[in-house]
Amino acid sequence: MALSGTAEAVRGFRGRVGIPGLVDVHTHFMPERVLLKVWDYFDAVGPLTGVEWPITYRHEEEERVALLREFGVRAFTSLLYPHKPRMAAWLNSWSAGFAGRTAGCLHTATFFPEDGVEEYVHQAVEGGARVFKAHLQVGGYDPNDERLDAVWGLLAEAGIPTVIHCGSGPAPGKYTGPAPIARLLARHPRLPLVIAHMGMPEYADFLDLADRYPEVRLDTTMAFTDFSDRLGGAYPPADLGRLADLGDRILLGTDFPNIPYPYEHQLVALERLGLGDAWLRAVCHDNGARLFQLEL
Template sequence: MPATAEAVRAFRERLGLPGLVDVHTHFMPERVLAKVWDYFDAAGPLTGVAWPITYRHEEEQRLALLREFGVRAFTAMVYPHKPAMAAWLNSWAAGFAARTPDCLHTATFFPEEGVSAYVDRALDAGARVFKAHLQVGGYDPNDELLDPVWGMLTEAGTPIVIHCGSGPAPGKHTGPGPVARLLARHPRLPLIVAHMGMPEYDAFLDLADRYPEVRLDTTMAFTDFSERFSAFPPADVARLADLGDRILLGTDFPNIPYPYEHQLEALERLGLGDDWLRAVCHDNGARLFRLHS
């Protein structure tokens, strides 16, 4: 059953939130999104499980739903799976952000010739967040072609949502090792580890402990769907409280196999309290992206 705006509104009102800040939502060119949905429908090797898309709607309807849910800021997580694709995606995302003021202008990159130039153009155009997908892109974040990019993004203080955990299926360069090597060279890099680093939760929490600019997003973590194959260790729940100022709400909307409010319910049942929920679901993201009240 699709999420109801009433359920999400009740969650926000109980916490006294002016809205939600969702750092991990997907908007992309329609033909690209259609291929992504086809991949999920086929339970491709990077998913490996049945994955019904709950919000298989036209773009305007998806935007309307987020607004009904009270999401005051969200992203357009685009990502290339091959060379000569990222600059085109960035052009599309810039246009999408221009016509969608509640979307945080999102960009991406791939290890290829010219990557520094188009990342620089994206920053000049106002990109506020980047997406790096090591699983789908199949690349090492330590590729020498990306070294100038990491330096640029560090200097700009622009966050990068990075899918680097090995869930739902491992990739050649997923897992904590490549990211640990990256952070050793760029210790101030503002990474947002997607999916809490699923399933290597411990190791990515360790990286957040070590590097104060590392954050984690909640995308799909703690939900009934993910707990079946990548359960979060109960012993680490206290660590979530300790890092409460660096955990951000993410959902993977619209590509989720359950209603939107289930992510919120999954966070609430961790039992970390209302202040923690307020920080994760709104305040941390609002501070990071300098959203005005």
């Protein structure tokens, strides 16, 4: 599908649902050399899994930003994450600059369990960071690492959400799954976590945590799509009612640009759940606008 066709399809969705634009809490912008390594990873997934993962929006940074604007995305993130020590502070410096030069980008930061983490997270918060990213699969760390305890306390106190990849899809890690997050929330019950990918494939367990902790939210990234169904991440039909019950705490996420299908497929996948326009308006716009106190 041509990109102009994608923009037209997204505009059609917004018109049907009745929203002026989209708030996408799960998009990726990174330093070029880091993003290229991420793309190399996805390029290698096909031979390993038997399911190819082509990057639909493999474009230069300026073009990717322009595409989001063409799609009507009013606010988005620059989610980035370290896979080793002494990387997070550098990523935070880059993302602060990116947010400063890119209208609509929510200033994003990250962290890693290491000496000095509390200091550079505090600096990021003081510098205006509005959302953090944690990736337990790629980082290979326990969210309950004692070096992060003060960080979680700071973010809970500040009310700054963390988009956290903690489900075991597309591949499990040593510290993925609901159990480490349950332990974390038992210590920091006011921590505003956004569970990436709806916690795929442990959907029910992460919905249980959202039921228990009112500051836990979930993003839709890649959930409900045909591609995730092929990868074994199909959402259980018996739990559709729970999506309606938690409709005020589900947020649109897409994984742009690293998706193997056109952007509008995520929106169509949400629409075909049959939960109604009010639910779609909340998920695709209102919930994110409220979380980040946006005037859109």
